Amino acid sequence: MDNTVRVLVVEDEALICSVIEDALLDNGFEACSVHSGEAAMSTFRDGREGCRALLTDVNLGDGISGWELARQIREITPDFPVVYMTSASAPDWKSQGVDGSVLIRKPFAPAQLAAAVSQLLGGGAVPG
Structure with a gap:
């Protein structure tokens, strides 16, 4: 069984998206990338990708x-x-962000990205 965790990546700049995909892949994740919020919502609702x-x-x-x-x-x-x-x-994160979310500032190191995702998935924040 494949235990790779899929991450729904939403980034409208192709170059940045590519960096993110590589960073996730290098750290054992799989990226499911889309380029708009609407596409992300449709992918999420669809559920076929099984993003976590x-x-x-x-x-x-x-x-x-x-x-x-x-x-x-x-x-x-x-x-x-x-x-x-x-x-x-x-600066808008406190008022706009959802509870328990993480924010990383661009430009970021690829390792920061993987650490943030790992923290949320493995840090006990997600039941199941």
């Missing part, structure tokens, strides 16, 4: 923001692990 955590950029262009995406996902799965990535919106 959300790693989202806060500013996703014209559609829903990473803040809004995480809120919508948490309405469906209240304890779903959420990691936000942002450069400019970090």
Whole structure:
């Protein structure tokens, strides 16, 4: 049985998305990448990908923001692990972020990314 943990990655910049995918892969995770909040919501609702955590950029262009995406996902799965990535919106995390989420600032080291996801998944924050 495959025990690889899949992470739903939402990042609208292809280069950054590629770095994130590599960082996750290097640390034993699998990335399921989409480029908008709407695509992420549809993937999450679909459930086929079996993602166990959300790693989202806060500013996703014209559609829903990473803040809004995480809120919508948490309405469906209240304890779903959420990691936000942002450069400019970090001060808004306290008011906009969902409870128990983690925020990492861009630019970040790939190891920081994997550590944040591991912390949420393995740190006892997620029952099951």
